[in-house]
Amino acid sequence: MFSIYILTYNEELDIAACIESAMLSDDIIVVDSCSSDRTLEIANRYPVRVFEHPFESHGRQRTWMLESIMPKHEWVYILEADERLTPELFAECEQATQNPDYIGYYVAERVMFMNRWIRYSTQYPRYQLRLFRHGKVWFTDYGHTEREVCNGATSFLKETYPHYTCGKGLSRWIEKHNRYSTDEAIETLHQLEQGDVKWRDLFFGKSEVEKRRALKDLSLRLPARPLVRFFYMYFLLGGCLDGRAGLAWCTLQAFYEYLILLKVWEMKHMPVPSLETKVSVSQTSTPVDVL
Template sequence: MLSVYILTYNEELDIAACIESAMLSDDIIVVDSCSSDRTVERAKNYPVRVVQHAFESHGKQRTWMLESIAPKYEWVYILEADERMTPELFAECLQAMNNPDYIGYYVAERVMFMNRWIRYSTQYPRYQLRLFRHGKVWFDDYGHTEREVCDGATSFLKETYPHYTCSKGLTRWIEKHNRYSTDEAKETLYQLEHGNVNWLNLFFGKSEVEKRRALKDLSLRLPARPLLRFLYMYFILGGCLDGRAGTAWCTLQAFYEYLILLKVWEMKHMPKPDSDIEATIDENSAQMTAPEKLSI
């Protein structure tokens, strides 16, 4: 058997279906980032553990979770509230755990958007490390998300999981990606100044994960990124074959890329407030008497 961690923040619409899909395991741990909706209330309707911890970043939240909340079993699976476990995937996880050669496994997502699997324009199969031996994996921040650090060899599972990326509506998607674009802009500036492109992995990477990460590092350095991303997703990857949902998906991704570029420009060129001057003004203001403030 394996333990399942479920990460949540304001997921009252998704949490029930997510937990029910994971109840193939008898050890489910909901790690909530102090939601303001009924996520915790709904989660407690099920036989699960619920722990709340203030969110700092995706990497730190995962690392805190793994270090602070002991699972019942040696192997764990990380699930997010808008994702689902399937019986086929769960069965393959149990089988894979018996292989002593690997400490973790990557699993591919099936992005569901506008009631359709976006098969082509999402770079399917796009893998995430989800199943691993507890104590052998931790996470670092990268852009708006995280990257895993593994103490041992990893492999890939054949089964996939559905990811309902827009299950809470387009407004929530836009709000979320507005936040994500800020972190991505910061990571873009850092990579342009300190990073490089791993050309060997780009063409001869041992896995899709290595190739995709090298491709992202390259994309940060290309001109007209929003337009190139749309053309790449729609024509080269075949997003045009995903129908109306594919057109909408590619357009949203190009918009997201453009938002990142705008924030990169803003971070580089917009003047920052002088904290020293502000501190001096606040200090002087605090020393003034009420009549003096009124006279001003």
Template sequence: MFSIYILTYNEELDIAACIESAQLSDDIIVVDSCSTDRTTEIASRYPVRVVRHPFETHGKQRTWMLRSIQAKHEWVYILEADERMTPELFQECLEATNSDRNIGYYAAERVMFMNRWIRRSTQYPRYQLRLFRKDRVWFDDYGHTEREVCDGPTGFLKETYPHYTCSKGLSRWIEKHNRYSSDEAAETLHQLREGSVNWKHLFWGSSEVERRRALKDLSLRLPLRPLVRFLYMYFILGGILDGKAGFAWCTLQAFYEYLILLKVDELKQQSPPPSPVQLSVESRPENA
């Protein structure tokens, strides 16, 4: 068996369905970043533990959670409120925890948008570290999100998890990504000044995760990036085959990239430019 952590902040619309999908586990822990809505009230109706902790950054919140909240089991799974556990994924996770081959496993998301799976333009499969041994993983900050640090080998699960990225409505998506773009802009500016493209990982990376990270570092340096992203997602990846929802998704992603570029230009005019960590502290968490 494995424990399940659920990260929340103002998730009253999603938390019930998320907990109900996770009840295959006998140990569910809701880690709330001091929500101002009814998230914790709703969560408390279920046989789960609810722990509140002020949000600093995504990486720090996850690391604090792993180090400070005792879980019943050695293996844990991180679930965000707009994601769901499925019986098939749960069973595969159980089988993975019985093996000593890896200390963690990546799972691919199925982005659900406008009532359909956006498979092509979301670069499926996009992997996130979800299942791992609690004592062998911690998290650092990266842009508006986080990156895992693993003390040991990792593998990949075959089953996927649904991610209802726009379950709160389009206006909430825009509000959330406006906030995210500030963190992304700070990280982008830092990467442009201090980082570089890992060409070895880009072409010969040992995993999909390594190749995708190198591709992102390259994309930061492309001219007309928002337009390039739209054309790449819509025509090369096949977003055009995802119908109306695919067109809307690709347009929103291009808009997000343009917003980041505008904020990068804004940061360049500031002296000194704020660090990614400073902007992350100012932001409130919202699960994408």
């Protein structure tokens, strides 16, 4: 058995289904970023532990969660409200925790958008570290999201989980990514000034995670990034095979890149205090706007 942390912020539409998908565990912990909707009311209907903590950033929220809320079990799984834990994945996680060779496991997501699995244009399989031994993994901030730091060897699971990226509607998705683009623009400036491209990882990385991160560092330095990203996703990755939903997904991702570039230009030429100082308010779902 392993404990499950669920991260939430204004997730009244998703929290019930998310908790119910995790009920195979006897220790479910909901960590809420001070929601203003009915998220906590709904969560408290279930046999789960509920905690609140003001959101600072993705990395800091996870670090606070792991340090402040002790799980019942040695192994933990991080689940977000718009994701689901399938019975098949749960069973594989249970089996994986018996292996003493690894302290954590990466799990691939299946992006669900416009009622369809976006298989090709999402670089499937894209892995996230979700299952790990408590005390062996911590998180740092990177752009609008986080990156894990592992004290030990990791591996990959075969089963996947569905991620309903647009379950709350396109308006919510666009609003969320408008905010995400602020943190990504700050990270872009930081990487261009102080970072570099790990060419060895790009071509000879030991895992998909290393190669994908090196590819992102390279993409920050490419001209016409929005057009390059659309071409890469729609034609090279095969997004055209994802149908109408794939076209919409690739178009939105190109728009997201363009928004990041606009904010990078703004930070360089029209500095605004709220953009010069990184006060990350990006939430797992919809944070408070800083623009």
